[in-house]
Amino acid sequence: MSAGWSLRGRLLRRVVIGIAASWMLGLLLSVLVLNHEMGELLDDSLRASARFTLTLYKSSDKVDLPQPTASSAIRVMRDGVEIVGADWPVLTRNGGQNVKGWRVFRVSDPASGISVEVGQSDDWWREELLESVGWLLLMMVPVSLLLAGVVGRAVTSALRPATRFAERLQSRKPGDLSPVAAGNLPRELAPISQAMNLYLDRIRDHVEAERQFATHAAHELRTPIAAASAQAQLMAAGVNDPGAAPRMVEALRRLSQLVDRLLQLSRAEAIGAAGATCDLVQVTRMVIADTGVAAIFDDGDIEAAVVTIPPEALALILGNLLRNARDHGTGDIRVRLAPGPVLTVSNRVDADGAFHHNMFEKSARSSGTGLGLGIVQKIAGKEGIGLGFEIADGRARVELRF
Numbered sequence: 001m002s003a004g005w006s007l008r009g010r011l012l013r014r015v016v017i018g019i020a021a022s023w024m025l026g027l028l029l030s031v032l033v034l035n036h037e038m039g040e041l042l043d044d045s046l047r048a049s050a051r052f053t054l055t056l057y058k059s060s061d062k063v064d065l066p067q068p069t070a071s072s073a074i075r076v077m078r079d080g081v082e083i084v085g086a087d088w089p090v091l092t093r094n095g096g097q098n099v100k101g102w103r104v105f106r107v108s109d110p111a112s113g114i115s116v117e118v119g120q121s122d123d124w125w126r127e128e129l130l131e132s133v134g135w136l137l138l139m140m141v142p143v144s145l146l147l148a149g150v151v152g153r154a155v156t157s158a159l160r161p162a163t164r165f166a167e168r169l170q171s172r173k174p175g176d177l178s179p180v181a182a183g184n185l186p187r188e189l190a191p192i193s194q195a196m197n198l199y200l201d202r203i204r205d206h207v208e209a210e211r212q213f214a215t216h217a218a219h220e221l222r223t224p225i226a227a228a229s230a231q232a233q234l235m236a237a238g239v240n241d242p243g244a245a246p247r248m249v250e251a252l253r254r255l256s257q258l259v260d261r262l263l264q265l266s267r268a269e270a271i272g273a274a275g276a277t278c279d280l281v282q283v284t285r286m287v288i289a290d291t292g293v294a295a296i297f298d299d300g301d302i303e304a305a306v307v308t309i310p311p312e313a314l315a316l317i318l319g320n321l322l323r324n325a326r327d328h329g330t331g332d333i334r335v336r337l338a339p340g341p342v343l344t345v346s347n348r349v350d351a352d353g354a355f356h357h358n359m360f361e362k363s364a365r366s367s368g369t370g371l372g373l374g375i376v377q378k379i380a381g382k383e384g385i386g387l388g389f390e391i392a393d394g395r396a397r398v399e400l401r402f
Contacts, residue, residue, distance in 0.1 A: 005394040007204070010018050011150075011155045012151065012152055012155055012263065013151060013157070015148075015151045016148055016151070018145060019147060019148065020144070023140055027133070027136060027137070027140070030133075030136055031129070031133055034129065034132055034133075038125070038128065038129065038132075039103075042103060042120060043096040043103075043105060043127070043169070045120075045227065046096065046103070046104070046105035046118045046119070046120060047096070047105050047107070049105075049118045050074075050105050050106065050107040050116045050117070050118040051107055051116075051118045053065070053074060053076065053118065054107050054108075054109055054114060054116045055197060057078075057083075057112075057114050057116070058109060058114060059077055060110050063076075063080075065084060068086065068087075070121065070123070071120065071121045071123060071124040072118075072119050072120050072121070072124070073086040073087060073102075073118075073119050074116065074117065074119075075090070075116070075117040075119075076114065076115075076116055076117075077112050077114070077115045077116075078112075078113055079089070079113040079187070080113075081113060084121060086099055086103045086117060087102070088104060088117075088119060090117075091104060091106045091115075091117055092147075093106065093107050093173050094107055094108055095225045098122075099119070101121060101123070102119040102120065102121055102122065102124045103120050103121075103122065103125065104118070104120075104121075104292075105117070106121040108182060130211075148159070158186065161183055161184050161185045161186065161189070162185065162189050162192075164183055165180070165182065165183060165185060165189075165192075165193065168180055168181065169196075177200050177203055177204040178200070178208065179197040179200060179201075179383055180193065180196060180197060180200070180281055180322070182194075182362065193364065196216050204238075216265050220393060227342075261340075265380070276308070276309065277306050277307065277308050277309070277311040278303050278306070278307065278309060278311035278339055279305065279306055280305040280306075280307055280314070280343060280402070281302060281303065281305055281310055281320070281337065282304075282336060283314050283315060283337075284297060284318060284343065285297065285352070286315070286319040287314075287315050287319050287322065288318075288322065288335065290315075290319070291319055291323060291326075293322040293323065293325070293326045293333060294326075294333065295322055295334065295335050295345075296333070296334045296335070297334075297336075297337075298334065298335070298336045298337065299303075299337045300336065300337045300338050300339070302337055302341070305335070305337065305341040305402075307402040308402075309383045309385065309402070310383075313379050313383055314381075316337075316375065316379055317375075317376050317379050317380060317385075317400065318343075318345070318375075320373070320375050320376050321345040321398055322335075322345065324373060325347035325396070326347075328349070329346045329347030329348055329349050330347070330349060330350060331347070331348055332347060332348045333345070333347045334346050334347070340401060340402065341402050342399060342400065342401050342402070343399075343400040343402070344397055344398070344399045344400070345397070345398045345400075346396060346397040346398070347395065347397050348394055348395055348398055349391060349394065349395065349396045352390070357389065376398075380400070385400055385401065385402060386399075386400070386401030386402075387400065387401075388401065
């Protein structure tokens with residue numbers, strides 16, 4: 001079984017990536033700001049140097065200038081004649097400008113005809129900028145590592161309640177279906193605890209329903225078995241009782257009926273062909289013929305009504321409704337199909353007639369199993385079929401809404 005992905009690892013990775021992205025964005029902005037500030041400072045320095053050199057040449061023709069280097073140089077011109085040369089082309093416009101690998105600042109004095117150009121190479125500029133960025137990175141590394149450690153501990157601490165919740169689940173006994181205490185789970189993880197407890201509630205209800213079903217089934221099976229056994233003992237003892245054989249046949253009939261309903265209930269649990277379809281008109285006619293129930297079918301002039309339900313599930317529902325109408329009604333069974341589609345099974349009932357929905361629930365004078373409507377409701381609920389029950393004007397009606 002795969003261990004799956006780690007929430008802690010994923011959170012840490014995303015936080016670290018976020019921090020790294022933030023650092024990179026901050027570094028980029030720092031470089032842009034640093035580049036701009038260095039440019040301003042360099043222009044100020046070049047301007048001051050150019051003006052100072054211009055002042056010197058205006059006062060004297062002989063000025064001892066520093067020797068040009070690979071990174072800095074000065075050009076001086078008087079009346080268009082170059083007195084001191086430089087590597088970049090001669091400029092004609094005052095101010096700072098970029099010229100072929102140099103940052104140059106030019107000043108001039110029209111009265112004396114002197115112009116001075118002071119330049120700094122881009123290589124020097126680039127080296128200074130890279131050195132500054134390197135210092136920034138050097139300071140960022142330990143801070144990033146410290147921040148990653150702090151975030152890692154924070155994530156681990158935040159997930160500790162989830163770990164404790166999992167430990168409480170693992171330590172529970174197999175039959176313990178009571179709610180699990182959420183403890184101090186954070187709001188983001190609380191829905192997991194709520195969903196788990198709802199799931200445990202459903203399992204607990206299901207287990208209780210199965211337990212009650214088993215108890216009722218055992219009780220219902222015991223009665224016909226005991227009756228058949230008693231008649232068999234009388235017959236084996238040679239007791240001359242003409243009614244023994246019929247009573248045994250009736251007991252066996254009830255036993256067979258009960259076993260058949262229990263098998264239907266088992267089939268209802270097993271039906272699961274998702275997306276299966278069938279024709280209501282066709283299945284209804286087939287079930288009426290198979291059960292032998294004298295029912296009048298009014299198809300409402302609907303030639304076909306395809307619904308999304310397995311045909312065996314629909315057959316179980318209709319078969320139980322028809323047999324229930326036959327066994328507990330007073331005749332005149334009708335099946336009517338209407339647009340929607342809506343299928344209604346109705347029959348006449350006594351004035352005190354009532355529906356018994358629960359498993360094994362039946363009237364005092366009923367000889368049935370008490371499972372018919374329970375099976376209908378179970379399948380209908382599983383297949384998403386709407387059910388309606390009504391007794392009015394001396395008729396019992398069960399409505400199936402697809």
